[in-house]
Amino acid sequence: MIIDPNTFERFNAVLTGVIVPRPIAFVSTVSPTGEVNLAPYSFFNAVSYKNVMFSSSRHVGNKSKDTLRNIEETGEFVINIVVDPIAEAMNKTAAEFPEGEDEFGIAGLTHATSQIVKAPRVAESPVNIECKLDQIVQIGSGNHEHGLVIGSILLMHVSDDIIDGHRIDQDKLMATGRMAGNMYCRTNDRYDMVRPVYDPATGTAAQR
Numbered sequence: 080m081i082i083d084p085n086t087f088e089r090f091n092a093v094l095t096g097v098i099v100p101r102p103i104a105f106v107s108t109v110s111p112t113g114e115v116n117l118a119p120y121s122f123f124n125a126v127s128y129k130n131v132m133f134s135s136s137r138h139v140g141n142k143s144k145d146t147l148r149n150i151e152e153t154g155e156f157v158i159n160i161v162v163d164p165i166a167e168a169m170n171k172t173a174a175e176f177p178e179g180e181d182e183f184g185i186a187g188l189t190h191a192t193s194q195i196v197k198a199p200r201v202a203e204s205p206v207n208i209e210c211k212l213d214q215i216v217q218i219g220s221g222n223h224e225h226g227l228v229i230g231s232i233l234l235m236h237v238s239d240d241i242i243d244g245h246r247i248d249q250d251k252l253m254a255t256g257r258m259a260g261n262m263y264c265r266t267n268d269r270y271d272m273v274r275p276v277y278d279p280a281t282g283t284a285a286q287r
């Protein structure tokens with residue numbers, strides 16, 4: 080089957096069904112007047128060793144997305160990594176609450192003060208990444224407009240119990256993956272694969 084994204088009905092479901100699993104950024108922001116906002120975004124990844132990105136639609140129905148607007152207006156945000164113990168809380172924050180509603184309270188999550196940015200961290204998340212806005216790339220227009228937010232990492236907070244040297248204990252992190260629609264996955268089924276190294280002398284690549 081060959082699929083044309085412009086004509087295939089609900090192509091979005093196909094796309095998000097094949098690009099899986101996606102990590103989930105729980106993005107906390109604050110408006111210029113001090114209203115705190117929190118929402119999940121799974122069009123999310125690291126894009127360099129010091130930059131992260133996520134993408135937000137501009138609107139949902141008649142409402143503009145608070146996260147995107149707050150970042151445009153303040154240039155700051157925090158990415159809190161979604162992990163299994165807070166997955167349900169994360170889901171509660173995804174309803175389209177009116178502007179000015181603090182989703183921390185709705186989800187029973189706690190503000191933790193950030194060191195550099197004004198937006199609070201999610202205390203219950205073991206990883207919080209304080210970011211400053213690098214740039215927003217506009218993708219699409221009208222009802223399809225998205226803002227691709229690229230952030231520079233200012234500071235990362237990592238819970239002491241999940242890190243040993245530079246190694247993150249994945250069994251303790253318990254990152255949540257987003258599949259299509261309402262489907263999620265755990266990251267507790269893993270395996271190692273050693274990357275081969277190319278040897279120009281022999282013209283071959285072997286695992287070492």
Ligand SMILES: Cc1cc2nc3c(=O)[nH]c(=O)nc-3n(C[C@H](O)[C@H](O)[C@H](O)COP(=O)(O)O)c2cc1C
Pocket residue numbers: 103116117118119120121122123134135136139143144145146147169170172173174175176257
């Ligand atoms: C797991 C999950 C991932 C989501 N990922 C995205 C995303 O990548 N982009 C997006 O625009 N909305 C995404 N949403 C929907 C937003 O979280 C939702 O529209 C939210 O109400 C936006 O809140 P805000 O207006 O406070 O920013 C996602 C929802 C869930 C539950």
